[in-house]
Amino acid sequence: MATDADPALIKNLLDALDTLSGTHPGFRPVHAKGVFCTGTFTPAPGAAGLTRADHARRPSTPVVVRFSAAAGLPTIPDNDLRGAGPRGIAIRFHLADHVHTDIVAHSHNGFPVHTGEEFLEFLRAVPLSGPDAPKPTPLETFFGTHPRAFQFATAPKPIPTSYARESFFAVTAFKFTNDSGATRFGRFRIAPAAGNEYLSPEDAEKKSADFLSDELGERLAHGPVVFHIRVQLAAAGDDVTDASAVWPNDREVVEFGTITLTQQADAHDPELWKIIFDPIPRVAGIDSAGDPLTEIRSAIYLMSGRRRRAAGPHS
Incomplete structure (x- = not known):
């Protein structure tokens, strides 16, 4: 799971994330609060025409899925209107013993910045821009030159009625290659078979702090939860x-x-607690499209995951 990302940049990014939410040994620096589920992936008939990846050609593949809130606070309420979104999903496809590939996505289509350096500037500006900070705040200055970051920060992030009613979007694009060597570029999208459904702010306030994980457990006790994985192809x-x-x-x-x-x-x-999800697919037939954030995110996941493992399981 080695990457070519600059180690100093990765450390600085991890430090900046720690500044935002504090350090919580045994937890992830973002998406700290989550719930795991298990199930099966069944490829669509045309998946093998897009990629030669093993899970696109097998009848089925076991999966582990983790749903999560955005913040690095392990106790953030599921109905928090500011820090819980965008929600995350991480999918691990178990191809063989110690062989896997992952999809990591969140519930907002797009990411605030293009590079790791911009992400670091963004993260450092946030804690310096509280209500008492002089105007323009560092964050306002950053938004002035990064309109997509402003759009990301201010876009509605409604709270779903269930993790089973939320859609997710992979952050970066990938290059898909099939057996014939034909390539297409695309981004994963994950859509709930039950459709999207969201709470009003007033209804969200009435929910319990752990309502999403509780509701998911109750829903699964009555039957399976289904998501469709799709790929939006670049033109x-x-x-x-x-x-x-x-x-x-x-x-x-x-x-x-x-x-x-x-x-x-x-x-x-x-076995679940120690999983370090990887934004790089690392499977034949699905490769990075060249987005610098792919390597950056993978390196952050690895560094923070090793730190989490060293701290031991949380209580």
Whole structure:
């Protein structure tokens, strides 16, 4: 899981994330609060035409899925209107013993910045821009030169009625290659079979702090939860190397497969707790499209994951 990212930049980014939420040994620096589920991935009939990746050609593949709130606070309420969104999903496809590939996505289409250096500037500006900070605040200054970051920060992030009613979007694009060597660039999208459903702010306030994880467990006790994985394909001229560049909605979207979740898993299970999800697919047939954030995010996940493992399981 080695990357070519600058170690100093990765450390600075991790330090900046710690400044935002504090350090919580045994937890992730972002998306600290989460819930695990297990199930199966079944590829769509046309998936093998897009990529030669193993899970696109097998009848089915076991998966582990983690849903999460955005913040690095392990006790953040699920109904927090500011820090819980965008929510995250991480999917691990178990291809063989110690062989896997992951999809990491969140519930907002797009990312605030293009590079690791811009992300660091953004993260450092946030704690310096409280209500008592002189105007213009560092964050306001940053937004003035990074309009996509402003759009990301101010876009509505409604709270879903259930993790099973939320859509998710992969942050970066990938290059998909099939057996014939044909390549297409695209971004994963994960859509709930039950459709999207969100709470009003007034209804969200009435929910309990752990209502999303509680509701998911109750829902799974009555039947499976299904998500459709799709790939939005880039058209000529679309920037495949910039996570902050959202492609138009009229771009072709193809079916990749279906995830069927059947049970909630114990987050304290040693095999689940130690998982370090990887934004780099590391499977033949799906490669980075060249977005610098792909390597940056992978390196942050690895460094923070090793730190989390060294701290030991949380209580």
